[in-house]
Amino acid sequence: MYARGMPDGNPPPLTPAGFQVALALASGHAHGYGIMAFIAEVTDGAAQLGPGTLYRTLSRLAADGLVEETTDITDGAPHDARRRNYRLTGLGRRAAEREARQLSALLDAASAAGLADTGRAESA
Amino acid sequence: MYARGMPDGNPPPLTPAGFQVALALASGHAHGYGIMAFIAEVTDGAAQLGPGTLYRTLSRLAADGLVEETTDITDGAPHDARRRNYRLTGLGRRAAEREARQLSALLDAASAAGLADTGRAESA
DNA sequence: TCCTTTGTATCCACTTTGGATATAACGAGG
DNA sequence: CCTCGTTATATCCAAAGTGGATACAAAGGA
Numbered sequence: 661m662y663a664r665g666m667p668d669g670n671p672p673p674l675t676p677a678g679f680q681v682a683l684a685l686a687s688g689h690a691h692g693y694g695i696m697a698f699i700a701e702v703t704d705g706a707a708q709l710g711p712g713t714l715y716r717t718l719s720r721l722a723a724d725g726l727v728e729e730t731t732d733i734t735d736g737a738p739h740d741a742r743r744r745n746y747r748l749t750g751l752g753r754r755a756a757e758r759e760a761r762q763l764s765a766l767l768d769a770a771s772a773a774g775l776a777d778t779g780r781a782e783s784a
Numbered sequence: 785m786y787a788r789g790m791p792d793g794n795p796p797p798l799t800p801a802g803f804q805v806a807l808a809l810a811s812g813h814a815h816g817y818g819i820m821a822f823i824a825e826v827t828d829g830a831a832q833l834g835p836g837t838l839y840r841t842l843s844r845l846a847a848d849g850l851v852e853e854t855t856d857i858t859d860g861a862p863h864d865a866r867r868r869n870y871r872l873t874g875l876g877r878r879a880a881e882r883e884a885r886q887l888s889a890l891l892d893a894a895s896a897a898g899l900a901d902t903g904r905a906e907s908a
Numbered sequence: 909t910c911c912t913t914t915g916t917a918t919c920c921a922c923t924t925t926g927g928a929t930a931t932a933a934c935g936a937g938g
Numbered sequence: 939c940c941t942c943g944t945t946a947t948a949t950c951c952a953a954a955g956t957g958g959a960t961a962c963a964a965a966g967g968a
Contacts, residue, residue, distance in 0.1 A: 686897040773810040
């Protein structure tokens with residue numbers, strides 16, 4: 661029995677913060693501080709992921725098997741012993757993909773309702 | 785003083801449920817039950833907005849001036865006295881638009897990270 | 909009449925979040 | 939070497955948001 665979602669089955673739903681963390685990891689940011697910076701940058705400061713939410717979310721994701729800590733050093737970075745690096749597991753990736761699909765459906769509806777400057781397919 | 789956000793200034797951020805409700809209203813669904821059905825339909829049953837969250841969210845949005853109750857009957861519907869109809873205010877619309885923009889930014893990042901089957905601009 | 913569906917409302921327990929606080933290693937400058 | 943600002947992780951508390959059960963009642967068809 662795992663905390664949520666079977667490792668081989670369907671991934672559990674992601675919280676908003678969980679999705680943001682997964683997105684940052686998928687974008688090549690491996691450690692906490694980098695994740696915070698990335699999210700702030702992508703959303704232009706609008707969505708701020710504070711340390712409380714961030715580290716709690718990381719542990720939860722790890723406990724659920726969506727994320728795992730890595731030991732391999734990202735060479736290019738000067739090796740900071742304080743850093744803890746993570747990567748998405750297969751399950752975590754599937755969870756993020758699913759969440760993205762759902763958000764996409766909502767945004768399509770938003771476009772249809774005239775709430776979004778349709779960067780999405782509006783025609784046809 | 786208003787609960788959150790000035791009526792003329794910047795709208796307050798929407799909760800996930802708040803965005804869904806606003807989206808449903810913008811899509812022409814005026815009352816609670818219809819909103820629930822719409823969200824379930826759009827997300828293909830994945831995101832379920834239960835009655836607890838729904839009605840609580842509606843009152844909160846109303847208290848914050850993002851939504852207002854309407855008395856005008858949507859003719860075409862057989863007039864059901866039980867229904868309470870709502871519409872988005874200007875402030876509410878701006879809040880929803882902003883939220884859509886933010887989600888859009890996150891989804892763009894998700895596309896860039898290979899998490900989404902890019903329905904969005906990937907080319908160029 | 910009876911039963912199902914539509915419709916709104918409220919309650920409780922749980923999860924999630926935001927923000928403050930603490931602690932410490934890193935790196936640059938003096 | 940010492941100090942200071944930044945990077946970095948961790949934990950705590952109070953507040954906010956959510957999910958689901960429960961309740962109640964009107965509408966409408968059989």
